[in-house]
Amino acid sequence: MQLPPKRVELVPAKRRALILEHLRAHGPASIQQLAEVIGGSQSTVRRDLEHLTEAGYLERTHGGALLIPPARAAFEGEFSLHQAMCRMQKRCIGVEAADRLSPRQSIICDSSSTVLETISVVARRAMPLTVVTNSLEIALVSAGVPSWRVIVPGGTVRPGSTMLAGPPGEAFFAGIHADVCLIGALAVSGSVLTDATIEVAALKRAMMRSAERRILLVDSTKFRAPCFSAFGDLSDIDEVITDDGIAPEHLDALAAIDVKVTVVPVVDEVEHLTA
Structure with a gap:
């Protein structure tokens, strides 16, 4: 007798990211449908829906849930959940962005999850670099890369994250001149780049001022209404790298701005591209 395949339990952040991505792609869903998406029980889905509703991501419906866009500009969301969402898109963007780096460059990396994917790719190539980052x-x-010099400017760890913000990091960036800045954004609205907090926005501005070349790495879901604090404009950016899920109207808006845009196709397997 053949036994049924063993169910692999997902960590909460991954389960909740799958739920949010399903609701974004398909609209309202029942608990049964969501249980099939995550490969878990209906009781697990109910607990996840309660968590996501309390966190401000969802609105409960009769027997299911509905995704709601952030109603508050200062809504940060959960750090672990942000990391788990749109993972394949971020990996594909990361592979593309890694090709922009050359040996012996100095690079500034903010704490965005797409930048982390890029660094994970570049680390496998082991080219000598100087890396400056506010991300632990x-x-x-x-x-873990012997040929890299790693500099962490300092600051205060933001609750629930591995991100440093505030002094002394901000002042540190005023005294350096790096080759490239890899940076993300919580929202791209028209030409404006925004984040949910003043402290993080201020640090991103300092990072961008300290680099000769600035590359914005954002998945297609980031083209939306602005968050609380602006840290830059697309006119400050040398290249935008995003995925092919970007809506035509957002592509048209980017075309009207004098900035290079690279749209990366999302593929199921990118491991062979990371070597």
Whole structure:
């Protein structure tokens, strides 16, 4: 007798990201449908829906849930959930962005999950680099590459994240001149780049001022209404790299701005491209 395949339990952040991505792609869904998406029980889905509703991501419906766009400009969301969402899109963008880096460059990396994907790809290539980052996670990945010099400017760890913000990091960037800045955004609205907090936006501005070349890495879901604090404009950016899920109207808006745009096709397997 053949046994049924063993169910692989997903970590909560991954389950919740799958739920949000399904609702974004397909609209309202029942608990049964969502249980099939995550490969879990209906009771697990109910707990996840309660968590996501309390966190401000969802609105409960009779027997299911509905995704709601962030109603508050200062809505940060959960760090672990942001990392887990749109993972394949971020990986494909990361592979493309890795090709923009050359040996012996100095690069500034913000704490966005798409930048982390890029650094994970570049780390496998082991080209000598100087990496400056406010992300403890990126610093840890970078520290595993013997040919890299890794600099963490300092600051205060934001609750629930591996991100440093505030002094002394901001002042540090005023005294350096890097080759490339890899940066993300919580929202791209027209030509304006925004984040949910003043502190993080201020640090991103300092990072961008300290680099000769600035590359914005954003998945297609980031083209939306602005968040609370602006940190830059697309006119400050040398290249935008995004995925092919971007809506035509957003592509048209980018075409009207004098900025290079690279649209990356999303494929199911990118491991062979990372070597």
